Amino acid sequence: MSSDPEKMMSKADKMTKLTLTRWSADWRGATELYEQAANGFRASSKYERAKVALEKASKGQEMQASPWDAAKHMESAAALAQKLSIWNEVADFYRKASELYVECGRAQPASDALGKAARALEDVKPEDAIQLYTDACEILEEDGRDQMAFDLYRACASVYIKLEKFTDAATFFLRLGVAADKCDATNSQCKAYLSAIIVYLYAHDLKQAEKCYNDCSQIDAFLKSDQNRTASRLLTAYNEGDIEEIKKVACSSTVSNLDHVIIKLARKLPTGDVTAVQMNAGDDLDEDDLT
Numbered sequence: 001m002s003s004d005p006e007k008m009m010s011k012a013d014k015m016t017k018l019t020l021t022r023w024s025a026d027w028r029g030a031t032e033l034y035e036q037a038a039n040g041f042r043a044s045s046k047y048e049r050a051k052v053a054l055e056k057a058s059k060g061q062e063m064q065a066s067p068w069d070a071a072k073h074m075e076s077a078a079a080l081a082q083k084l085s086i087w088n089e090v091a092d093f094y095r096k097a098s099e100l101y102v103e104c105g106r107a108q109p110a111s112d113a114l115g116k117a118a119r120a121l122e123d124v125k126p127e128d129a130i131q132l133y134t135d136a137c138e139i140l141e142e143d144g145r146d147q148m149a150f151d152l153y154r155a156c157a158s159v160y161i162k163l164e165k166f167t168d169a170a171t172f173f174l175r176l177g178v179a180a181d182k183c184d185a186t187n188s189q190c191k192a193y194l195s196a197i198i199v200y201l202y203a204h205d206l207k208q209a210e211k212c213y214n215d216c217s218q219i220d221a222f223l224k225s226d227q228n229r230t231a232s233r234l235l236t237a238y239n240e241g242d243i244e245e246i247k248k249v250a251c252s253s254t255v256s257n258l259d260h261v262i263i264k265l266a267r268k269l270p271t272g273d274v275t276a277v278q279m280n281a282g283d284d285l286d287e288d289d290l291t
Contacts, residue, residue, distance in 0.1 A: 005040030008033045009053060016060075031060030038076075051080040055093075062100070071100035075113060082120045090120050091128055098139070107143035111136040115152055118159075126159050133159070137175070146179035150188060153179065157195075158261045166203035170196040170212065177216070186221045193219075194227035194254070195262045197234070202265040204272035206238055230254040234269075241274045 012033035015026040034057035041050035058073035078093035094117035101110035118132035133156035140149040153176035160169035173196040180189035193216040200209035213231050216222045230252060237245035249255065250266040258266070 003040065005037035005044075005046075005049070005053070008037040008040070009049075009056075012037070012056065025063070027060045027063040031057055031064065034060055035073075038073075042080075047080045047083055051077050051084070051089075054080065058096075058100075067100040067103040068106075071097040071104070071109070071113070074100065075116070078113075078117065078120075085124075087121060087124050087128075091117050091125070091132065094120075094132075098135075102139070107139050107145060108148060111139040111145075111149070111152070114139070115155075118152075118155065122155075122159055122162075126163055130156055130159050130163075141179070147183040147185060149179060150176060150185075153192075154259055157199075158259070161199070161261055161265070166199050166205075167208075170199040170208075173199065174212070181219070181221075186225075189219075190222050190225040190227035191258055193222050194231050195258055197231045198255070198258075198262055198266050198269070201234065201238065201269055202271055204270075206235075209238075210235055226254045238270070238274060243270060243274055246270050246274070 012030040015022075015030040015033070018025060034053050038050045038053035038057060041047070041053055054073045054077035058070045058077065061067070061070035061073060074093050074097035078090050078097065081087075081089035081093055094113045098110045098113040101107075101113060114132045114136035118129040118136065121129040121132065133152050137149045137152045137156070140146060140152070153172050157169045157172040157176070160166070160172060173192045177189045177192035177196070180186070180192060193212070197209050197212050197216075200206075200212055213235060217228060222228050230249060233249045234246060237243075237249060246269050250269045255266045256263060
């Protein structure tokens, strides 16, 4: 058999087409040739052709009712699309791989494929990355694997922060808190709630930060936590217009144990005119809720 990958591709293509003398497609034989061709193209750094060969190999595995192998090939094609900076294909191929893993009943690799796509697109297509992260989380949630989604929640919140969509970022930290609660992951839960409060403060939305604090304090685990005490100190300092105390709390060990993106936000607090907050907040603050 020729070792020329182009000739392998041509032969494989013919094996999948019906003719007067070929009444059924030979997907098994064709798929083996596509796989060999992909290896040959990659060895000679012809990544565009290798990508096409892997797409066809994936189709061949699908036609043989082997969605797992089809998904693996599609992920490999997606990685090559990333190398070639063909971003729409990166998303499409990883999504296809994810669907194939779902077909196998494998939620974890299905979610992982979307996570890989999201990470690849964070800088070039952040909005698409957010949707991919969200979908990856939902696959795990639906499979009862919330604990495996923690890093995905954090990653999605981080992209929202880069886009300065702070309300959405806080919402994702709260989703992480809910997922952590289901798993009895108290430390992750409390860190997520404090992170959401810091995001609101960075956005200079004291009212929403206080509402978030009060809502989260209904949960016993958070009420008794170091993260709760840190949030309380921050909010009190804001309402007293105490800039030095805000800076001191923002550098505390409790804050230093949060995600790097949140530490960066905390170190920049306060972001607005705290004296104006002090003048306006007296009537709004329910001091009983901050003890």
